[in-house]
Amino acid sequence: MKGNVLVGQSGGPTAVINSSLAGVFKTAMERGFNKVYGMRYGIQGFMDEQYIDMSDFIRNELDLELLKRTPSAFLGTCRYKLPEIHEDRAVYERIFELLDKLNIEVFIYIGGNDSMDTIRKLYDYSLLTGARQKFVGCPKTIDNDLAITDHTPGFGSAAKYIATSIKEIICDAMGFSYKKKNVTIVEIMGRNAGWLTGAAGLSACEDCAGPDLIYLPEMPFSTENFVAKVKQLLEEKDVVVAVVSEGIKTEDGKYVCELATSNASKDAFGHIQMTGTASYLAHVINGELGCKTRAIELSTLQRAAAHMASRVDVDEAFNVGGATVKAADEGASGVMVVIERVSDDPYQSTTGVYDVHRIANDEKVVPREWISEDGTYVTEAFLDYVRPLIQGHYNPMMVAGLPRHLSINQHGYDWSAPKGR
């Protein structure tokens, strides 16, 4: 009889990270594993013996389907960096002791760059000690900045939410334009990769002109050129919509959001907490050109808006989750499952596996040839790459007018208690 599977979620969540979790659970059950344990808050919670038996929460197919449509990390995530093995062996001894205690055969970690670093280290330690567990990474990030894989689960849904919201924001801005100039600046997530920001360009279609300007972090940003560009556009039209990445940097490598605020804080991996780029630029435009401006940050909804998830993305996330268990069950370890694009039209993809050593901490950015020559838009080739990934829709399961989610905290619901306070 097979042993157990342990699965965890790490880093920033996505709208479909739970669809991968559902895929892991379903495939593990189908392949005859005994139990699937879920780490609470990733490897960090697991080291404190925080875990659940997934079958306590997924009792039937409806629960599984609900999990696929639940945003954020069902299990909770962490941003915890394992030490190098030579720095602190005790951490590894502790983890492997717990793995043996729970009879874990397969360890799946759903995450981005930093999480693949965790898979790499655990795998390396297993080689050193001859531990029997298999370690497989499941890619996940809205930022789409993971190398090797054609794209990452989570990206398509965030791109769909962004393109939809930008369409609605442009609709809104156009309705106010009579004899008044107005400039809207929308700030998009993605850190040093412009994939999500570029996806705003998908909003350009029959019924919408799309944004006027798109600034990716791959190109140095000049506030001066930006003001000049907006000024020039305002001579031709009343409404200007610019989309900027939170990660745009000036020529000398300073984040524009740092120009805005002196108290930029950092997370456990030393990443700067980015926010305020749009409002800084709106302030500059208002000061220099005197017109009405509006700054919009799409904020956490970019990674949480399951109600606008892409069906392609939800399904791929599910399949990739299943593929991790299959790979481990067939003997692979120290690998990440990747998505391979088979064809564009009709869009088809399949999965493969790739050595995690060649992936970890390598940031995939938008290639120069997919950015327009003057650096203020993306090319048609870029949009052709993204477009298949936002197709199709999962209707949320609506209860009392709102999307229903599967919640780990949902125990012993009291029907008689008042629902507000």
Add this chain to the structure above:
Amino acid sequence: MKGNVLVGQSGGPTAVINSSLAGVFKTAMERGFNKVYGMRYGIQGFMDEQYIDMSDFIRNELDLELLKRTPSAFLGTCRYKLPEIHEDRAVYERIFELLDKLNIEVFIYIGGNDSMDTIRKLYDYSLLTGARQKFVGCPKTIDNDLAITDHTPGFGSAAKYIATSIKEIICDAMGFSYKKKNVTIVEIMGRNAGWLTGAAGLSACEDCAGPDLIYLPEMPFSTENFVAKVKQLLEEKDVVVAVVSEGIKTEDGKYVCELATSNASKDAFGHIQMTGTASYLAHVINGELGCKTRAIELSTLQRAAAHMASRVDVDEAFNVGGATVKAADEGASGVMVVIERVSDDPYQSTTGVYDVHRIANDEKVVPREWISEDGTYVTEAFLDYVRPLIQGHYNPMMVAGLPRHLSINQHGYDWSAPKGR
């Protein structure tokens, strides 16, 4: 043979303001009016003879259905305050001259408080001069601050979008909580009325605990008490989510957003442009309690997110639009159509008409008894009032993965042109 109908949109748009426009068009056609003209950018554009023939854009039932699902003001809106009649009679002479030139019999204005002021003045002028036109107001505002009507079209969809987004934001925040305190503060529109902010409470249901704190602008806000309350909550739990209205004011009547920024600007009606309340409070919490904070402004998407519109709201907006034409056709003038709630469960509503003199510029706020005693939440009675208005869903018409809208600018689409740039 009947003459023509003139319809305009004014003030901030909503997700369903175009559904009212669709209702005006359909009822006018069915009742045998000759043409429906649409003012571009409300009365302001109309005075410059900016108008369209609606039948150039609504050529069939699919167009009409698309218009119902298109956010923002299809015709464009304005924030233009008519002078008092005794101040500038020439303005009125100009408007009525244009009405006669276009053979207008019915003048419909879709808008909020300020727009009903326009209907009142035009009606009063028609009484002075014996002009034949009928003037009827169609209520619209996400803020739900119009008197007399049970609620306003636009409110239900904004409430649904807010409750959905808050659920997703709470999901996201909960996923990060391991051994780390974090406070999320979400800023909601609504000016001096707390209807939309209170609607965040609808997110509390089986799978979601809802926000911890809800601050309406109807109650004086104390930053000190807020910090104390958050501090107390953080002793019991790791994740705190507070929802605040953009319009909360301190005891001495100062907007909290004014504490945050020195450059608060005003619009044509002297209203302060509100923004920055959440980020100010997040800054304070971070400074006082040292924990991780996140400020989220739901921003213009609250009034533009047609993809999350409530079916009840879309249908009521359509019916109310139709009812304006019916009222005028039956001889009413100087009135606004109102929604009357017939029953809560099952929810049923009907329309009536009300003297616009008794409505204009009167702000309806949340009654004290619908706010919890300590002023940090809404009551179950409040939620019972809102809940029926967010029910049901219109699936957006999806084309290439994105919701399709009807656009006034969509002329001579070139299939061969590249869709990006």
